[in-house]
Amino acid sequence: MDAEAVSATASGDLVLETRGLTKRFGGLVAVDGLSMAVPRGQIRGLIGPNGSGKTTTVNVLSGLYRPDGGEIHLCGQRTDRLRPHQITACGVARTFQISKLFGHMTVLENVLLPALAALDRGSRRPLAEIRERGRRLLDFVTLDRMRHAQARELSGGQSMLVQIARALMVQPLHVILMDEPFAGVHPTIRDIIMEAILRMNREESVTFLIVSHEMAELRRLCQRVTVMDDGRRIAEGTLEEVANDPVVLEAYLGT
Amino acid sequence: MRCWVPEAMSPLARRIVWSLVAFAALSWLPLAVSDYHTHIFIISLYYVILAASWNLLAGYAGQFSLAHHTFAGIGAYTSALLSLYAGVPVLAGIGAGVVVAAVAGYGLGTLCLRMRAIYLALATWAFAESVRLLVAVEYPITRGDLGLKTAYLFGTAQPTPYYYLFLALTLVCLLVIWQIVHSRVGAYLRAIRDDEEAAGVMGLDTFKWKRAAFVISAVFAAVAGGFQGHYIGLLSPTPMKFNEMAMIIIMVIAGGFRTFSGPVLGAVFIELLAEELRGWGEIRMVLFALLVLVVARAYPSGLLGLCLAARRALTRRMPVLAPLLPVSRPED
Amino acid sequence: MAHLGLEHVAAGYVEGIDILGNITLEVKPGSITGVIGPNGAGKSTLLKTIFGFLHPRRGSISFDGRPINALAPFEIKRLGISYVPQGANIFPQLTVEENLQLGGWVIRRDGARVAERLESAYAAFPRLREKRRRRATTLSGGEAKMLSLAKELVTEPTLLLVDEPSAGLAPRIVEQVYAQLLTVRDQGVTILLVDQNINKAVQVSDYLYMIERGEVRRQGTRHDFADQLHAIVRDALLGA
Numbered sequence: 001m002d003a004e005a006v007s008a009t010a011s012g013d014l015v016l017e018t019r020g021l022t023k024r025f026g027g028l029v030a031v032d033g034l035s036m037a038v039p040r041g042q043i044r045g046l047i048g049p050n051g052s053g054k055t056t057t058v059n060v061l062s063g064l065y066r067p068d069g070g071e072i073h074l075c076g077q078r079t080d081r082l083r084p085h086q087i088t089a090c091g092v093a094r095t096f097q098i099s100k101l102f103g104h105m106t107v108l109e110n111v112l113l114p115a116l117a118a119l120d121r122g123s124r125r126p127l128a129e130i131r132e133r134g135r136r137l138l139d140f141v142t143l144d145r146m147r148h149a150q151a152r153e154l155s156g157g158q159s160m161l162v163q164i165a166r167a168l169m170v171q172p173l174h175v176i177l178m179d180e181p182f183a184g185v186h187p188t189i190r191d192i193i194m195e196a197i198l199r200m201n202r203e204e205s206v207t208f209l210i211v212s213h214e215m216a217e218l219r220r221l222c223q224r225v226t227v228m229d230d231g232r233r234i235a236e237g238t239l240e241e242v243a244n245d246p247v248v249l250e251a252y253l254g255t
Numbered sequence: 256m257r258c259w260v261p262e263a264m265s266p267l268a269r270r271i272v273w274s275l276v277a278f279a280a281l282s283w284l285p286l287a288v289s290d291y292h293t294h295i296f297i298i299s300l301y302y303v304i305l306a307a308s309w310n311l312l313a314g315y316a317g318q319f320s321l322a323h324h325t326f327a328g329i330g331a332y333t334s335a336l337l338s339l340y341a342g343v344p345v346l347a348g349i350g351a352g353v354v355v356a357a358v359a360g361y362g363l364g365t366l367c368l369r370m371r372a373i374y375l376a377l378a379t380w381a382f383a384e385s386v387r388l389l390v391a392v393e394y395p396i397t398r399g400d401l402g403l404k405t406a407y408l409f410g411t412a413q414p415t416p417y418y419y420l421f422l423a424l425t426l427v428c429l430l431v432i433w434q435i436v437h438s439r440v441g442a443y444l445r446a447i448r449d450d451e452e453a454a455g456v457m458g459l460d461t462f463k464w465k466r467a468a469f470v471i472s473a474v475f476a477a478v479a480g481g482f483q484g485h486y487i488g489l490l491s492p493t494p495m496k497f498n499e500m501a502m503i504i505i506m507v508i509a510g511g512f513r514t515f516s517g518p519v520l521g522a523v524f525i526e527l528l529a530e531e532l533r534g535w536g537e538i539r540m541v542l543f544a545l546l547v548l549v550v551a552r553a554y555p556s557g558l559l560g561l562c563l564a565a566r567r568a569l570t571r572r573m574p575v576l577a578p579l580l581p582v583s584r585p586e587d
Numbered sequence: 588m589a590h591l592g593l594e595h596v597a598a599g600y601v602e603g604i605d606i607l608g609n610i611t612l613e614v615k616p617g618s619i620t621g622v623i624g625p626n627g628a629g630k631s632t633l634l635k636t637i638f639g640f641l642h643p644r645r646g647s648i649s650f651d652g653r654p655i656n657a658l659a660p661f662e663i664k665r666l667g668i669s670y671v672p673q674g675a676n677i678f679p680q681l682t683v684e685e686n687l688q689l690g691g692w693v694i695r696r697d698g699a700r701v702a703e704r705l706e707s708a709y710a711a712f713p714r715l716r717e718k719r720r721r722r723a724t725t726l727s728g729g730e731a732k733m734l735s736l737a738k739e740l741v742t743e744p745t746l747l748l749v750d751e752p753s754a755g756l757a758p759r760i761v762e763q764v765y766a767q768l769l770t771v772r773d774q775g776v777t778i779l780l781v782d783q784n785i786n787k788a789v790q791v792s793d794y795l796y797m798i799e800r801g802e803v804r805r806q807g808t809r810h811d812f813a814d815q816l817h818a819i820v821r822d823a824l825l826g827a
Contacts, residue, residue: 047824050626050783051755062456083462084455094456102449104513105442113446116439117458156601170458183627186604213626216826243824252820254753254784 013040015075015175015207022069023060030056032231033070043201043208045218048228049252054211055097058177062094063087075174089121091174093167097183099159103152107143107162108134110151114169137165142192157189164196175207182214190217197221270433274426281422285415293414299526300421301483304428306506306518308475311432314513315441316468317448321376322363322383323476324499326356330477331484332390332397335405345408349481353474360473364466387495400491408485417486424482428475429519436515444468505543509550511559520558589651589667589745589777590616591637596646598636605644606632608801619768619778621792623785625823629801630781634748638670639663650746664693669744673751675731679724683715683734686723690738708737729760736767747771749780753787765791785820789813799823
């Protein structure tokens with residue numbers, strides 16, 4: 001671990017940490033001994049050439065895949081053996097690259113779902129309060145007027161905004177994992193997404209781990225960036241630092 | 256539903272009142288028609304419960320199970336065997352049947368937790384066939400295809416009291432299903448149906464609620480099956496054949512898959528149609544299959560869709576009728 | 588030999604969003620022309636637009652002087668352009684021979700020609716001859732890629748569009764695939780190559796275009812690019 005992470009660990013405030021994380025699919029090692037640490041309140045970018053294991057990493061972190069080795073610590077808890085809903089209960093939310101909204105439910109119902117699910121875990125928030133928060137979040141992503149629309153009728157960019165509002169509904173919320181939030185999204189909507197991320201980070205100290213290829217956006221958002229290639233971490237630092245790292249450049253150039 | 260019921264009542268209370276009104280409204284039936292027709296309506300009500308509860312599992316939770324009729328059979332046989340061999344009173348027997356079905360539903364649900372679509376269908380089909388064969392083969396106990404006589408719940412084969420029983424049962428079942436569907440549980444089930452992965456990642460324990468859907472629907476089927484067994488007076492493994500499951504699917508799809516009222520309409524319509532066309536014999540199944548194809552291809556909202564369209568057309572011509580005809584969203 | 592020209596081409600999948608904004612490029616006869624660029628730049632979309640899966644919203648595409656904007660893929664194939672998509676684009680349950688025959692679908696009525704073309708394919712790729720009656724699922728990754736390439740050569744194209752030939756392949760196989768492309772070029776087939784693997788693309792291409800966000804940002808010969816590689820990637824990373 002590098003100096004920054006060491007000092008963060010010393011202060012005990014790492015929101016996300018992996019140690020030697022490994023995931024295999026048959027003979028293919030998608031994630032190969034990945035170790036990284038993200039302190040609270042940071043917006044971290046996760047970049048790397050195609051096939052470097054970024055999406056697999058996010059899927060393992062959110063519990064959709066079981067890791068084959070290593071450890072994951074999220075919000076102070078060991079989560080590598082937990083099921084997705086248990087990881088969410090620790091304060092982890094995520095968005096997907098493709099629209100994974102509940103198609104036959106309305107936009108508002110989609111956004112409310114995490115809070116409704118929390119009721120099943122013992123949360124006691126009244127329905128009225130849940131609805132109000134849902135509407136505020138939709139307003140935050142400028143989609144309140146579409147709250148009664150069927151989710152499957154939304155465009156790609158609108159779906160991403162609803163996914164974000166839905167992720168923000170998770171409480172407690174410590175960290176959001178985002179997989180390609182800008183892919184194929186209209187510039188106006190990109191700005192809304194970036195605004196939302198920056199606000200949540202500033203006002204609620206939400207930590208972000210963002211997988212993306214959109215370097216211009218990452219440059220504006222991320223304080224720090226981790227670079228993966230072939231399932232391993234090959235560099236970490238500010239975007240300027242990694243962009244000047246020959247190891248990183250060679251990785252992007254290919255074999 | 257609006258207008259005639261005081262606004263001050265809670266939604267649940269209002270629905271209970273409507274159910275009582277419906278009960279009262281439909282109670283003239285046995286007095287006005289023959290025993291044969293009353294019997295047909297009882298059978299329709301039985302299928303309404305089966306259709307509505309299967310729709311809860313398949314339409315709302317997205318688990319396309321092919322073993323629903325089996326739980327009706329489990330309810331019926333458990334009760335019959337207990338009363339025959341252990342002298343258990345009929346109502347207690349039906350209760351036991353429900354418990355057995357719930358446990359079996361829990362087991363089946365657990366087995367199918369990681370299965371999707373076709374594998375789920377195959378696994379539940381295999382379960383259904385296994386149970387049916389078990390019942391048929393163990394004829395020293397169950398009398399198999401020779402038929403197992405059961406005690407009449409009301410001590411008579413006369414349909415009238417059973418009509419009121421089934422009417423009450425159906426209304427209660429529909430009320431409970433309505434409550435489930437419109438509660439947060441309904442949202443859980445629909446989320447699991449639409450995108451199970453996303454549902455899990457949003458904090459929902461998908462395994463728990465899929466199992467719950469299996470158990471709940473099995474319980475309804477067992478209730479219906481248990482009481483049906485003590486009405487018909489004779490049980491056989493025949494209603495546990497796939498034909499019966501096909502009928503349930505046909506009723507739900509023809510009525511309107513994934514809606515609340517669709518299965519109700521579909522069950523009544525198909526059952527009445529089946530009786531009308533009794534003279535056709537097995538050809539009826541061909542007709543129903545064609546109906547399902549037509550509905551699936553051209554008019555997915557089914558009978559409910561037709562009714563809603565008719566209501567729209569009527570109220571446009573005669574707006575004064577609007578308060579009389581229930582308002583409903585497509586999901587209803 | 589084939590010549591392909593694109594002038595100010597714009598294309599996209601969804602109304603209002605252009606994946607390609609303004610592409611002007613030229614594929615000279617007998618060359619291997621490479622197109623590189625970051626993810627989402629529109630490289631795959633470019634090939635799909637040339638081959639007729641998408642029609643350009645603006646601009647024109649001409650092949651040997653003739654506009655091909657509005658043609659369907661099978662018509663474009665008949666003109667002598669073949670398209671090798673990413674990955675192993677073969678029919679797994681069919682045999683190697685059947686796959687090759689399907690490659691010749693648009694010339695299927697000429698049985699003699701198809702048979703002759705199959706013989707050429709086996710001559711060029713002896714491994715495929717050994718496995719001609721085996722199901723395609725039994726092929727290794729490299730052999731499958733070989734088959735998908737051979738399949739597209741059955742119609743004797745003058746222009747080959749290749750989409751990310753190295754994607755998903757082990758490094759050793761990657762070498763073989765590029766060697767095969769060079770052989771194909773030496774036999775007189777012009778190649779337009781789209782690639783994520785910048786090193787390989789520069790090694791193998793005579794002329795290169797770099798596209799980003801749907802537009803051509805840089806172009807030049809292999810030598811122009813070879814000196815600039817680090818700078819190119821660095822600029823891309825910094826979102827410049």
